[in-house]
Amino acid sequence: MKQLLVLGAGTAGTMVVNKLRPLLDADEWKITIVDQHETHYYQPGFLFIPFGMYSKNDVVKPKRDFIPPGVELIMSPVEVIEPEHNRVRLVKEGRYLNYDFLVIATGARTHPEQTPGLQEHEWNRSIYDFYTIEGALALARHLRTWQGGRLVVNVVENPIKCPVAPLEFLMLADWFFHEQGIRDRVELIYATPLSGAFTKPIASKHLGDILVQKGIQVEPEFLVMEVDPDAKKLVSYDEREVGYDLLVTVPLNMGDELIARSGLGDELNYVPVNKHTFLSPKYANIFALGDAAGVPTSKAGSVAHFAVDCFAENFERYIDGLEMLPTFDGHANCFIESGFGKGLLIDFNYEVEPLPGRYPLPGVGPFTLLQESEMNHWGKMMFRWMYWNILLKGQPLPLPARMSMSGKWRQ
Amino acid sequence: MATRTIAGKTVQVNDEGFMTNAAEWTREMAPELAQGEGIAELTPAHWKVIDFCRESASNLDGKSPTLRQITTGTGISTKELFALFPKGPAKKVAKISGLGKPEGCV
Incomplete structure (x- = not known):
């Protein structure tokens, strides 16, 4: 055997x-x-x-x-x-x-203990994560009664799981605080070690101003060295400081x-x-x-x-003794929640960066690529059912494993 | 695609001045690229980082290694890296080494 x-x-x-x-x-x-x-x-x-x-x-x-x-x-x-x-x-x-x-x-x-000051006495008091069930639930409790202030989302270091999740969090937060009627009392800041929220040329061109429209500020090239949980500030390796009232961290993965x-x-x-x-x-x-x-x-x-x-x-x-074929092309396909019941979709691989266009899906689609739509939001919400009932069980889905150029627009 | 002449050789660069073909890079270009990033002189410590990045990039599709890969691979601390390449070492090292900018997925 x-x-x-x-x-x-x-x-x-x-x-x-x-x-x-x-x-x-x-x-x-x-x-x-x-x-x-x-x-x-x-x-x-x-x-x-x-x-x-x-x-x-x-x-x-x-x-x-x-x-x-x-x-x-x-x-x-x-x-x-x-x-x-x-x-x-x-x-x-x-x-x-x-x-x-x-x-x-x-x-x-996630490893919050790798950043000094993060997982100390303010952990789950003014510093939260949402990559663990405990963190997500604690943050939900905190947000229910939060009266507003400066909310900073900080990615400690890449690579991270689901690289778009921090952006989605911010866009959903914008929506959430609008609904709560306190958006004017909330500042939303994204402190990222990358050069900006969007780094791929075509995605930047299409989505570059979405954060500006939503009033989300970006602190680029911010590599956090430590957090001062008492003074409530992040300190970077190049000695920049970003203050917060509420820190949502994406710790080192x-x-x-x-x-x-x-x-x-x-x-x-x-x-x-x-x-x-x-x-x-x-x-x-x-x-x-x-x-x-x-x-x-x-x-x-x-x-x-x-x-x-x-x-x-x-x-x-x-x-069977045959050589493996280099079949996997780096394909990824991600819905990005953008708030107010809308979402984006990106589809890309090792060679092709996210492009605009339409993503065909027989019977359901098409979904819009690199462009907000309600359909994309519903796609994401529907996905949970698909995950539990089809995907995990290894049953076939009409999603080709290798990326297809059909529907995508090259400029 | 724009081109630029560095150390007497014409190379392809993108809108942000990053070389798009890592194979076009030569060691002679590094001092000139470094000056563009506000680094007047490349010391042996700078070169240690650049050499490490060039070597790693061959296994990374021409992409620059992450800061953690650099610190682990060279033994130079993150704090020292910021002293050597002030304000954004990941990006500056990539540019000086003729490699792609560190990117996210969008």
């Missing part, structure tokens, strides 16, 4: 086992997936929680519900991966699991510490793999998918989805 071992039952890991179980002969292949947490979070939904648009129940389900029959699920933290011995050691009972092929899908998470313990990671604990096949250049039987992968994609569920589609086909070839 051959053993495929998947570490992490999040978005990528769950999709991998659902896609591969029907493709691999059950008499020849055993599939095991390991995770330490029982709850699956619909992470894109965290964005809506602070504004009361989603509740906790909208974003949680048991991981077990998404693991198909014929796949063994083991609940345990993983102590270490031993690639030289083709095995991993679990924390639970010190048990060893051998593998013929290993898929690392242990994700990424890092891959799982297991990766570092196992000597498999880069400086942020992501696993370097080929960006078209997800195969480790060092170990011919190790792959990394989803946020755990050290590839220059956005860390997002849509990327994991397209990546897993490409990977599943490729893996079948690979175990």
